[in-house]
Amino acid sequence: MFATRRSMSRTWALASCVPVLLLLGLFAGGSSSADGRPGAPGAPGADHAGTAIPGPDPAGAPGLPDLPLTSLGLAAERDGYRLDGAAADLPADRPTVYPFTVTGPDGGPVTDFAVHQAKQLHFYAIRADLTGFQHLHPTMAADGTWTADLAALAPGHWRLYTSFVPNSGPRKGSEIVLSRAVTVPGEAAAVALPAPAGTATVDGYTVVLRSEPKAGALRLTATIGRDGRPVTDLQPYLDSYAHLTAFHEGDQALAHLHPMDGVGGDGGGPALEFYALLGRPGNWRLFLQFQTAGQLHTAELTLHVS
Numbered sequence: 001m002f003a004t005r006r007s008m009s010r011t012w013a014l015a016s017c018v019p020v021l022l023l024l025g026l027f028a029g030g031s032s033s034a035d036g037r038p039g040a041p042g043a044p045g046a047d048h049a050g051t052a053i054p055g056p057d058p059a060g061a062p063g064l065p066d067l068p069l070t071s072l073g074l075a076a077e078r079d080g081y082r083l084d085g086a087a088a089d090l091p092a093d094r095p096t097v098y099p100f101t102v103t104g105p106d107g108g109p110v111t112d113f114a115v116h117q118a119k120q121l122h123f124y125a126i127r128a129d130l131t132g133f134q135h136l137h138p139t140m141a142a143d144g145t146w147t148a149d150l151a152a153l154a155p156g157h158w159r160l161y162t163s164f165v166p167n168s169g170p171r172k173g174s175e176i177v178l179s180r181a182v183t184v185p186g187e188a189a190a191v192a193l194p195a196p197a198g199t200a201t202v203d204g205y206t207v208v209l210r211s212e213p214k215a216g217a218l219r220l221t222a223t224i225g226r227d228g229r230p231v232t233d234l235q236p237y238l239d240s241y242a243h244l245t246a247f248h249e250g251d252q253a254l255a256h257l258h259p260m261d262g263v264g265g266d267g268g269g270p271a272l273e274f275y276a277l278l279g280r281p282g283n284w285r286l287f288l289q290f291q292t293a294g295q296l297h298t299a300e301l302t303l304h305v306s
Helices: 002-026 031-035
Strands: 081-085 096-103 121-127 134-136 145-150 156-164 176-184 199-202 205-214 217-226 243-248 254-257 271-276 282-292 295-305
Touching: 081 176, 096 156, 121 145, 134 145, 199 295, 205 282, 205 295, 254 271
Parallel strands: none
Antiparallel strands: 081 096, 096 145, 121 134, 121 156, 156 176, 199 205, 205 217, 217 271, 243 254, 243 282, 282 295
């Protein structure tokens, strides 16, 4: 019985994550196409509704079509759904409120969202140099207006993402990721992306990341320890023992996934296994979130995909 439940949880998790990751894995366009001008990922005005980016023919899958930006989380509109934010500029160095709505194919605000990964909507923020990561769960008013309470933002170009599943309409039950670029005025000091590394520390915890090819994908195994001992008291976070968000260097393409094993027993850990089709070469900045004793921890690592 235990083996059957484990198999079912692995199958469900893989099925829920692979569509987004597969598209990201096949994407290999340049940042100049994604952002409107070279060298300016997340620049203001870089919101697209379906520009195609040429992609390669991965081994074993020749003749694949070009992929649209809408499939990469880099567009403000997809299949009639649109992310409408009131502000193109946000203040620097202080908490701020970002109101927005999701407009549906009928032209009106969407108010019927399915619960997906324990929430109706997930909101992400990242600066163009992949610093300042925020993962929020905004609240929605009766009229469909969402409010995201952002922590202080450093000056620079940022991209704000929403991930949701409509509970009605033509895309009912399908995850949609939309994003918009915003500018935070001020003198922006770019931060160099840390070199790829297999370990990271956060709040006294050590995370060791191992990656290996597996059935045409990458199998990522994150092992969490503290004071030289394995951690086995991970608490559920968003219906799993961890949440992993990845952004590609240069274009900010987004991927997110959960461990393959479901929640059960007295606690999770120390090893968490993920499958990801991050086939686009280059560096990905990974943000691994896990919870212990009611506190959320975020470990940051750079993974190079060759």
